[in-house]
Amino acid sequence: MPPDDLEALRDALRAFARERDWEQFHSPKNLAMALAGEAGELLAVFQWLTEAESRALPAADLAAARDELADVLLYLVRLGDALGVDLATAARDKLAANAIRYPVAKARGTHRKYTEL
Amino acid sequence: MPPDDLEALRDALRAFARERDWEQFHSPKNLAMALAGEAGELLAVFQWLTEAESRALPAADLAAARDELADVLLYLVRLGDALGVDLATAARDKLAANAIRYPVAKARGTHRKYTEL
């Protein structure tokens, strides 16, 4: 895959959908549902594991998690494309906003929300 | 951001968490919950809209969706890092698997699952 992963994925998914005449199903509403559905399948991998177990997954669980992560990324990229959102830029912007919301001095070692720091 | 969006994001998030001593909270189990929670917030943007409305979002809804997409990507990249999964490769592998599961001739114009094609 070319250097720019996300743009390459976007183009590949765009072609994949066009070849199958799937644009008709790929409304942002439907893609958001598909993304959330895959996120739900990801939860199923971890729901009965302790946090410690989740940090050391057996091979079968890791393969299942990897597969779900891929599904989430594919729908995320497809949805970003459908909405005309540049995901890399959006993520960079959010990270910058989070750096302001969660200054190191205040956020260090706590999981409190920025509204409660 | 350097060409390789996902690796650059991974490194930025790794530093962001380390500076705040957040690795202790970032178990794969917890990150999967956070990712799914953001996917749920994404649903809230679209739940009462028609598909047609979702294809032409007003500026405020588009901004909200962009923000949630960014949150999903940030947690997805962080989770991939926590699990040692290369997201770009995983997505490429899944896309290749989908191309076999959904041959154009059979999948064209239908949303049936590959198990029912």
Next chain:
Amino acid sequence: MPPDDLEALRDALRAFARERDWEQFHSPKNLAMALAGEAGELLAVFQWLTEAESRALPAADLAAARDELADVLLYLVRLGDALGVDLATAARDKLAANAIRYPVAKARGTHRKYTEL
């Protein structure tokens, strides 16, 4: 099932878990994940259907949806029990709050959130 569905379900699920020594897995955190995972499976039933199609499900899809609704209810009741929350009372309280947030005169025919009415 006795008149009071929710209490009867709560007691049945409590016994089901105790007999299998599953209380150890049924932390509120884990049950919330399981509930959200089932809600994700519910999305999969509807994600590619139009709203009109979702109002007239084929038998197979209706059976799948019914099964997922049951799973969501079972985990919801189990989680309510784990937290000591009376679901019927909580729902009644929320409905009363919604009646105030969404007065008929203002909310009629719109899906706007109460904060935007």
Next chain:
Amino acid sequence: MPPDDLEALRDALRAFARERDWEQFHSPKNLAMALAGEAGELLAVFQWLTEAESRALPAADLAAARDELADVLLYLVRLGDALGVDLATAARDKLAANAIRYPVAKARGTHRKYTEL
């Protein structure tokens, strides 16, 4: 609320929606999205807590969880009504199926799925 919680809730929600002319928004597809969105908000209450912490929630977190549980139940009941599914019967049927899938002798003390018992 009368003995039969779920039927009473169903009727109250039916009237609530009719008075506000909300049936137009309450397609099963949309209600499934709303339910999953509330399940996502429930995750947010627990995502950074340990399992032990989730078993002993501070008052503010418990109130937040109770509120989300109520939202999930309201949408679940509304969706069951929209689909013509009797939730209590569906849950009872699922519990009976689970008793066969998870015999005490095999399922005791393990969180393995029935397909792997």
